[in-house]
Amino acid sequence: MSINKLKVGITCYPVRGGSGVVATELGLQLAQRGMEVHFISYNTPFRLQEYVPNLFFHQVEVMNYPLFKYPPYTLTLAAKMAEVSRGWGLDILHVHYAIPHAACAYLAKGIIGEGAPRVITTLHGTDITLVGIDESFKSITEFSINSSDGITAVSDYLKTQTERAFNVTDDIEVIYNFIDTAKFSPQMQTCGAQNFAPNGEKIIMHISNFRPVKRSEDIIKIFDLIADEIPAKLVLVGDGPDLAKALTLADRLGVRDKIISLGTQNAVENILPCADIFLLPSQEESFGLGALEALSCGVPVIGYKAGGLVEVVEDGVSGFLVKIGDAVAAKERALELLTDSEKLRYHREQARKRAIDNFDSGKLVEHYISYYQKVLGN
Ligand code: GMT
Numbered sequence: 001m002s003i004n005k006l007k008v009g010i011t012c013y014p015v016r017g018g019s020g021v022v023a024t025e026l027g028l029q030l031a032q033r034g035m036e037v038h039f040i041s042y043n044t045p046f047r048l049q050e051y052v053p054n055l056f057f058h059q060v061e062v063m064n065y066p067l068f069k070y071p072p073y074t075l076t077l078a079a080k081m082a083e084v085s086r087g088w089g090l091d092i093l094h095v096h097y098a099i100p101h102a103a104c105a106y107l108a109k110g111i112i113g114e115g116a117p118r119v120i121t122t123l124h125g126t127d128i129t130l131v132g133i134d135e136s137f138k139s140i141t142e143f144s145i146n147s148s149d150g151i152t153a154v155s156d157y158l159k160t161q162t163e164r165a166f167n168v169t170d171d172i173e174v175i176y177n178f179i180d181t182a183k184f185s186p187q188m189q190t191c192g193a194q195n196f197a198p199n200g201e202k203i204i205m206h207i208s209n210f211r212p213v214k215r216s217e218d219i220i221k222i223f224d225l226i227a228d229e230i231p232a233k234l235v236l237v238g239d240g241p242d243l244a245k246a247l248t249l250a251d252r253l254g255v256r257d258k259i260i261s262l263g264t265q266n267a268v269e270n271i272l273p274c275a276d277i278f279l280l281p282s283q284e285e286s287f288g289l290g291a292l293e294a295l296s297c298g299v300p301v302i303g304y305k306a307g308g309l310v311e312v313v314e315d316g317v318s319g320f321l322v323k324i325g326d327a328v329a330a331k332e333r334a335l336e337l338l339t340d341s342e343k344l345r346y347h348r349e350q351a352r353k354r355a356i357d358n359f360d361s362g363k364l365v366e367h368y369i370s371y372y373q374k375v376l377g378n
Pocket of ligand 1: 016017018019020022124125126127154177211213284285286287288289290
């Protein structure tokens with residue numbers, strides 16, 4: 001079958017977060033190449049706001065009933081996957097984030113029987129490293145990964161972690177996350193650095209969902225150490241359970257007035273290019289899509305040597321990675337860049353180059369397409 005005639009169903013979490021972003025961008029790119037793409041989820045993915053030819057959205061509406069303490073979304077999603085697969089003749093069901101999507105796809109295949117689409121599961125991170133390995137999910141995660149016709153992981157690190165934690169029977173294909181380097185660019189029209197730093201202070205930026213894995217208080221500790229030595233502002237983008245705790249620490253350290261917390265933002269590509277450095281001191285990252293967005297905007301990353309982040313940021317070239325928890329080393333590396341304009345310029349150029357050479361959407365979307373072909377047996 002010609003690859004442009006392919007019909008692909010995509011299921012992801014539609015909310016902000018790397019796995020939803022990657023799934024949506026992939027769907028958009030496939031649709032642009034002429035494939036028919038069907039998103040199946042409880043909401044329109046947040047980056048899918050405009051009409052795009054070849055792209056469809058199928059909403060999963062969960063029925064509630066007084067008996068249900070927990071409405072069974074998983075079952076309704078599986079039934080919807082089966083309905084859309086049958087109705088539109090899907091060739092592939094590509095699910096992002098194993099839990100519960102891979103299990104739903106398995107059920108959908110069982111409902112359809114003959115002629116069911118091939119299921120590809122993309123592992124993103126905590127679906128393995130945090131949630132998937134929890135005893136309550138472990139057996140179903142392993143079962144649904146092994147029931148998929150194809151499995152991909154977003155980094156070598158995640159592939160290794162998956163193989164260590166589970167008895168995986170098939171090979172896992174590593175396909176790195178990707179970025180539209182034209183959209184995320186140093187040349188992008190920005191909201192204006194002077195809004196954040198009216199006196200020319202250095203701008204440090206962090207974007208995340210402020211979950212515990214992000215070590216949100218470390219962001220403040222590192223910034224406090226930097227602001228002790230040079231005029232600096234910290235711009236926080238996003239929201240999540242640990243944001244308030246981080247801001248409370250900032251109050252205690254006396255740096256709250258140097259922090260601009262923007263909350264959730266849609267167009268981070270208009271904000272990121274204002275930054276001098278991007279801070280990502282996570283406990284664990286299977287990849288670190290926020291870091292890639294920064295690199296693509298020519299912003300070097302200072303972070304911890306955590307998981308797959310070392311595959312994204314080239315330590316000492318497109319930023320620096322230090323030992324997990326070492327706020328002093330992170331501060332020193334940040335100052336090394338912020339106080340030496342020549343060095344900062346070099347790291348900026350290398351950051352942009354790293355994104356273009358290794359993670360541009362063109363090459364990686366082609367990798368997904370050839371993997372689709374492999375799974376389909378073409
Ligand atoms: O796992 C999460 O908490 C969220 C998830 C997401 O949807 O953003 O993040 C994971 O997937 C991203 C996209 O592949 C990766 O860039 C993140 O590194 C990964 N998060 C973790 O591993 C903590």
